[in-house]
Amino acid sequence: MSKHTPQQLQPEADHRFHIPVLLDKVVELLAPQSGETYLDLTAGYGGHAQAIANRTGDHKALTLVDRDDNAIKQLQSFEQKGARVVHDDFVHFAQAAVASGDKYDMVLVDFGVSSPQLDRAERGFSILRDGPLDMRMDNRQSKSAFDVVNHTREQELVKILREYGEERPSNAVRVAKAIVRARPLHTTKELADAILSTHRGPYQKIHPATRTFQAIRIAVNDELQQISKLLHIVDNLLQPHGRIAFISFHSLEDRLVKQYLSDEVKAGYEASLQLITKKAILGKIYDVHNPRARSASLRAAVKNKKKG
Template structure:
């Protein structure tokens, strides 16, 4: 069963109100969306997005009881502004983005996100679009593959792993790839807390779905869609995502972004948001016991400045 991460903290941060309009950019199985709709009863509205058609089908069933208070779209969250204009969504009271792969996707072996069970090496959140992980693994030049694994997986053994992958091509299945990576990892590395293939699988998933690019594109869109006093809440699961969110929020929360050595401001930049939490909100020990995925979750929240 899918358990929404940081659920109480997210609802507290977004402050859903009756009559409010909210966007869930990663509706998934609908856990956060359901809580937002309940908290904004009787007439709060929610627009949900997900690029995973299977997830949308599940959330549609879960949220059916809310009737026309909820509208779902099969789209990546980097299309928020485009869809909002098409359907005339007014400035919204709150936006939620719950990033990364969901436990529901990890629990579907045929999607190829995990090496726990053998499956085709796919990893596409929208299986109808783009290259699969197998395409990247089998066709990228060795140097490009190494750079991808290092950049998106922060894997220090990226060159060794890329060389082993190229030598073992073609690789079409998850456990075959995990075995190649494990064999390429020195004995000391195999004793780490995480599986030797974890970082490489993360890197491939991020690349296949352009996760960081989509995040960078959606952040300014989200601020433009908020009404004054509206809130944006983002849950991240690894340092690459969190760094992008933290730096964007920090930049948009300050007036001057000139280099520190420049004594006179010439940028003209003005703060447009207030940081609701200067440090990220993390899961309690109790939540982590129930849902281990919450261990790495970080919630950052900002509010669009009031006029």
């Protein structure tokens, strides 16, 4: 079987089931005004973008970026109404936009994976739906989960599991050994089974492979490096008084955003941004009916008027 061949295709998930996370709070914090410009660096299926467009009243003022070809296809309806839709990773896009001097009134970064990415077995993100070991958000990229799982040395796998999965050291060693023993692994089920073999007895709510899957996904897509690089430059994309919001889904993402915003605040008079949210706004409190929001945290800031 080739490394990206789907083993068992599931029907495509309906994108209407991607419910945007913390939608009301995002709209409240970004506070769209008629005619303002909006940059969505992780536009996905356009749920947040649509809510913003409903308030600004102009699709032409939307710039929608995503690294996933499937998301880009779903965003065609926005393009037909005049939005700019860009298939790119947000670092590459932001670097080019900064170089061109582009600035926006609102920017949103909603990290992580979308429900359609998780739900489609052939994307290889899911523990519960068997598919090929893929996990690439951008299918133009060559490195996939197959490569990380099968071609990474055991010590390096331990490091990935500890750093990106926040796995306990003893668990990371045990899981890495089980993966190396079971190689070659081709499917998500084979990987999940290898990890389950290290687990004694039945598990409760959370599948024992959850942290490993998160870690491998982060490694495949260089997710934390993407976030760190973006945070270095993203304030340059804001107009004076421009608002920016970040939605994180796990502590590794949120830690980077929190640190970045608190460094900005400490810069005092020199600060380029000011916090709008003193503390993170949590999905488990403010978006209780949306299962995807359970681990979400939202932080937002506004650009100082002197720092155009």
